[in-house]
Amino acid sequence: IRYLLLSVxxxxxxxxxxxxxxxxxxxxxxxxxxxxxxxxxxxxxxxxSDFASTxxxxxxxxxxxxxxxxxxxxxxxxxxxxxxxxxxRDEKGALTSGEARVxxxxxxxxxRVLGVLSAxxxxxxxxxxxxxxxxxxxxxxxxxxxxxxxxxxxxxxxIQLEDTKDGVRWKRIR
Numbered sequence: 001i002r003y004l005l006l007s008v009x010x011x012x013x014x015x016x017x018x019x020x021x022x023x024x025x026x027x028x029x030x031x032x033x034x035x036x037x038x039x040x041x042x043x044x045x046x047x048x049s050d051f052a053s054t055x056x057x058x059x060x061x062x063x064x065x066x067x068x069x070x071x072x073x074x075x076x077x078x079x080x081x082x083x084x085x086x087x088x089r090d091e092k093g094a095l096t097s098g099e100a101r102v103x104x105x106x107x108x109x110x111x112r113v114l115g116v117l118s119a120x121x122x123x124x125x126x127x128x129x130x131x132x133x134x135x136x137x138x139x140x141x142x143x144x145x146x147x148x149x150x151x152x153x154x155x156x157x158x159i160q161l162e163d164t165k166d167g168v169r170w171k172r173i174r
Contacts, residue, residue, distance in 0.1 A: 003028050003116045006072040027080075028116050031107065034083050035117065036171050038104035041090070045098030051089070055106050058082045062110060072114070079110050118172065128159055132168060135161070 004024035008014045047055070058078060065074035086103045089095045095103075111117045135150040151161055155173070162169040 002114075003076075006114060006116065007076060009069075009071060009073055011069075027076075031079070031083065031111075032117055032171065034087070035104055035107060036169060037090075038086075038100045038107070040100075040166075040169065041095065041097055042101035042104055043097040044101065045096065047099040047102040048096065051096075051099045051102065054082075054085070055102055059106065059109070062113075066113065075110075075114070079107070079114075082106070128154065128157060132159075132161070132170065136168065 001021070001024070004016070004020050005014065007024065007027075058081075061078045062075050065071045065078055068074065082103075086095065086099075089099075107117075131150055131154055135147050135154070138144075138146040138150065154161060154170075158172050160171050160173045162171075
């Protein structure tokens with residue numbers, strides 16, 4: 001709901017619909033997925049000078065949008081432009097682990113203002129990690145019924161798994 005409210009300037013009338021809520025939910029999910037992907041790639045290290053300048057230009061555009069009569073819709077556009085450009089850089093293989101960390105930090109800085117992202121815990125508790133490993137073992141044994149049972153259990157615990165070429169990726173869905 002917060003994202004939907006922020007997506008329209010406060011001086012304009014909001015058409016509050018179920019479709020609008022679904023679109024807002026999808027937008028927040030894209031941002032959270034971006035954080036997950038950057039967290040997977042990130043490590044301490046410097047960002048290249050061109051990426052650092054892109055980050056600073058993005059930060060400045062965000063500030064300018066917010067200073068322009070609290071234009072949150074323009075600020076959100078700046079955020080999504082940055083996310084898209086970072087994904088493109090990553091797809092070309094040009095995104096370093098240090099740049100991923102910087103991108104993740106920038107998005108968290110934006111969210112300190114917007115407050116639309118859920119807090120993503122850094123670690124799972126031991127039981128959930130054990131279940132993820134059990135699922136992987138079941139998949140290697142080609143026991144897909146057991147792997148599906150474990151996936152369903154994890155989903156009931158608020159953990160969504162995504163199988164990628166690089167391994168299993170997880171995120172909280174609650």
